[in-house]
Amino acid sequence: MTIPMVLAEPARHRGRMDPPDPLLPGRAQRLAGLFAGLLLFVLGAWMIRGFLPALGWAVILAVATWPLYCRARAARPAASRLVLPLLATVGMALVFLLPLGAAALELGEEARQALHWAQEAHLQGAPVPGWVAGLPLLGPQASAWWAQTLAAPQLGAGFLHRLSEGELIGLGRSFGGAVAHRAVLFGFTLLALFFLFRDGEALAAQVLRVAERLFGPGMERVGRQAIASVRGTVSGLVLVGLGEGVLLGIAYAVARVPHPLMFGALTAVAAMVPFAAPLVFGAAALLLVAEGSPGAAVGVLAFGTVVLFVADHAVRPALIGGATRLPFLWVLLGILGGVEAFGLLGLFVGPAVMAVLVLLWRDAAGG
CATH class of the missing domain: 1.20.1440 (de novo design (two linked rop proteins))
Known part of the structure; x- marks a missing residue:
C-alpha cells in the first residue's frame, strides 16, 4: 500500500463513521433545541430592543400601505425590485417629513416672535393684555401676576433672564437630543420599510410556515x-x-x-x-x-x-x-x-x- 493510499484511508473511514450517540433521548433533545432557539431569540430581541419600536412602525406602515404598493407594482410590472420599493419608501418619508417641516417652520417663526416680545418686554415693559383679564376663573390672579412681573420696564428682568439662559438651554439640549434620537429611529424605520416592500411576500410566507409548524394549522x-x-x-x-x-x-x-x-x-x-x-x-x-x-x-x-x-x-x-x-x-x-x-x-x-x-x-x- 502506497503512502497516499495510507493517508487517504483514515479520511474514507471517517466519512463512514456513525454519528455519536445522543446525550439526551429524542423528546428531551427536541425540547432542548427548542429552548436553545427560544433563548437565542430572546437574546437577539434584547440586543436590538432599542430598535424594536422602529421595526414595529415599519411593519405597521408596510401592512397599511401594502394594497397600494401592490397596485403600483401591477401598474409597473417592468420596474425592478430596487426601484419600486425605493420610490415607495421615499414617498412614505415625504408623507411624514413635509408636514413636520411645515410645523418646524411655523414653530421657528413663533419662537422668533416670542424672543422679540421678550426683548421688548425687558426694555419697555409689557402691559397686561386684555385677554389675560378675561380668562375664566384665573383672570384676576393672572393679571396681578403679570402686573407684578412683566408690566414695568426691567421689572421682569430676573424672570426673563432665568427663562432665557437657564431653562431654555436645558430645554434646548433635551429637545435636541430627543430629536436626534427619533431621527435615527425614523431612518431605521425607512430602511426596514424598504426591505419589507422588497421582500415582504417571501418574508410573510416564511413567517406563516414557521407559525404553522410551531402552532399548527x-x-x-x-x-x-x-x-x-x-x-x-x-x-x-x-x-x-x-x-x-x-x-x-x-x-x-x-x-x-x-x-x-x-x-x-x-x-x-x-x-x-x-x-x-x-x-x-x-x-x-x-x-x-x-x-x-x-x-x-x-x-x-x-x-x-x-x-x-x-x-x-x-x-x-x-x-x-x-x-x-x-x-x-x-x-x-x-x-x-x-x-x-x-x-x-x-x-x-x-x-x-x-x-x-x-x-x-x-x-x-x-x-
Whole structure:
C-alpha cells in the first residue's frame, strides 16, 4: 500500500463513521433545541430592543400601505425590485417629513416672535393684555401676576433672564437630543420599510410556515385577522383624525381663532387618540373667550362636539370593527391599553391583539 493510499484511508473511514450517540433521548433533545432557539431569540430581541419600536412602525406602515404598493407594482410590472420599493419608501418619508417641516417652520417663526416680545418686554415693559383679564376663573390672579412681573420696564428682568439662559438651554439640549434620537429611529424605520416592500411576500410566507409548524394549522386566519385589524385601525384613527382636523380647521378659520392651521393640525393629531381632541378645540374656545368672542367659542365647542360624536360613534366603529367584526368596546380597550403599554405604537398594536383574541375566543366557543 502506497503512502497516499495510507493517508487517504483514515479520511474514507471517517466519512463512514456513525454519528455519536445522543446525550439526551429524542423528546428531551427536541425540547432542548427548542429552548436553545427560544433563548437565542430572546437574546437577539434584547440586543436590538432599542430598535424594536422602529421595526414595529415599519411593519405597521408596510401592512397599511401594502394594497397600494401592490397596485403600483401591477401598474409597473417592468420596474425592478430596487426601484419600486425605493420610490415607495421615499414617498412614505415625504408623507411624514413635509408636514413636520411645515410645523418646524411655523414653530421657528413663533419662537422668533416670542424672543422679540421678550426683548421688548425687558426694555419697555409689557402691559397686561386684555385677554389675560378675561380668562375664566384665573383672570384676576393672572393679571396681578403679570402686573407684578412683566408690566414695568426691567421689572421682569430676573424672570426673563432665568427663562432665557437657564431653562431654555436645558430645554434646548433635551429637545435636541430627543430629536436626534427619533431621527435615527425614523431612518431605521425607512430602511426596514424598504426591505419589507422588497421582500415582504417571501418574508410573510416564511413567517406563516414557521407559525404553522410551531402552532399548527389555522395561523393564516389569525394573520389575516391581525392584518385586517391594522388596516381598519389606520383608516379609523389616521384618516378619521385627519378628517376631523380638516373640518375643525375650517371652523377655527371661520371663528377667527389665532393660527387656525396650527390648531387644525393639532386637532388632527389629537383626534387619533380617543377623547384627546376636546382638549384642543376646548383650548381654542377658551382663547376665543379671552379675546372677547364668547359666541364664536360656543360655536367651536358645539361644532367640535358634533364632529367628535359622529366620528367616534358612527365612522370609527364601522371602519375598525367592521373589518374584523370586533365590538367597539374591545376596539376602545385595545387602543387605550395599547397606548398605555406601547406608547403611540399601541394605537395599532392594541386593536390587532384584541382582534386575534376575539377570533380565538369565537373559535373556542364554536361560533
